[in-house]
Amino acid sequence: MVETSVHNTMTESGFVSITRKQLDLISEIVKSAAETEIMPRFRNLSEDQIETKSDPSDFVTEADKAAEVAITAGLRTLFPYAFVFGEEAVAEDASLLSKLSDADLSIIIDPIDGTGNFVAERPRFGTIIAVVVKGEVTAGLIYNPNSRTAHCTIRGEGAWQETDDGETSDLTVKATASLGQLKGSGGLKFLPKELREQVRESLKLVGSYEHAGSCAVRYPELANGELDFMFFNRLMPWDHAAGWLLHKEAGGYSHRLDGLPYRPTDFEGPLLLTNNEESWETLKERVFSVFSSGD
Numbered sequence: 690m691v692e693t694s695v696h697n698t699m700t701e702s703g704f705v706s707i708t709r710k711q712l713d714l715i716s717e718i719v720k721s722a723a724e725t726e727i728m729p730r731f732r733n734l735s736e737d738q739i740e741t742k743s744d745p746s747d748f749v750t751e752a753d754k755a756a757e758v759a760i761t762a763g764l765r766t767l768f769p770y771a772f773v774f775g776e777e778a779v780a781e782d783a784s785l786l787s788k789l790s791d792a793d794l795s796i797i798i799d800p801i802d803g804t805g806n807f808v809a810e811r812p813r814f815g816t817i818i819a820v821v822v823k824g825e826v827t828a829g830l831i832y833n834p835n836s837r838t839a840h841c842t843i844r845g846e847g848a849w850q851e852t853d854d855g856e857t858s859d860l861t862v863k864a865t866a867s868l869g870q871l872k873g874s875g876g877l878k879f880l881p882k883e884l885r886e887q888v889r890e891s892l893k894l895v896g897s898y899e900h901a902g903s904c905a906v907r908y909p910e911l912a913n914g915e916l917d918f919m920f921f922n923r924l925m926p927w928d929h930a931a932g933w934l935l936h937k938e939a940g941g942y943s944h945r946l947d948g949l950p951y952r953p954t955d956f957e958g959p960l961l962l963t964n965n966e967e968s969w970e971t972l973k974e975r976v977f978s979v980f981s982s983g984d
């Protein structure tokens with residue numbers, strides 16, 4: 690019988706968490722959905738299997754829906770008392786989000802993060818799972834079905850990556866570079882137009898900055914040192930909760946620019962994630978100073 694109790698593991702912060710064995714079981718559920726529902730449809734979608742939601746670039750496909758159904762069923766079997774929901778379920782019933790702050794144990798699913806890439810037949814997408822206990826992120830999993838690599842984290846136990854053949858390695862952010870050498874990514878789309886243009890101009894001070902495209906790809910890049918910083922204003926928990934913890938446990942520093950800590954129950958930023966506090970302060974002062982007026 691699978692052990693589903695979450696009452697025996699405490700993090701340094703005092704939050705109840707799942708065990709590493711349970712995270713491994715979650716990984717198996719995700720990998721199964723990737724093999725049966727996602728990858729067979731990659732580069733094999735017909736037009737009637739692709740829809741849009743909030744705008745013409747906000748895609749959802751048959752693969753997203755089928756994978757979420759499969760993962761939800763697996764997680765509810767593994768954790769029968771958990772509040773399990775995914776991005777596509779919220780698209781149908783937005784009230785589900787209101788239950789996140791009070792649930793003893795929530796598991797959040799993004800079946801395909803980077804659906805735009807999936808539709809465009811670019812292999813930059815993945816599945817994200819976040820475990821939230823009483824409104825606090827305690828574990829996360831980001832699985833890339835193209836590289837067959839899982840990026841895993843448990844609060845207080847670090848961050849690591851695992852390949853399908855069982856090879857593991859710790860994730861660590863890299864040392865701080867000078868402002869002009871910093872490599873960043875993120876999303877400016879949900880900023881007001883005037884503010885978006887100001888930030889875009891300020892970002893010319895850094896070495897490079899690219900649109901994220903997929904948090905399932907970018908958060909592991911930040912945690913393993915390929916990126917130096919990320920910035921987001923829209924913070925839906927299926928996109929950010931797992932990646933935020935992955936980055937934190939890899940030694941990174943993050944904070945909202947309005948002075949508040951990140952919480953999965955806050956859906957608007959701005960959130961800045963960097964390698965350390967010094968880099969965060971430099972970027973806030975030199976690149977994102979337009980947000981300081983509200984502090």
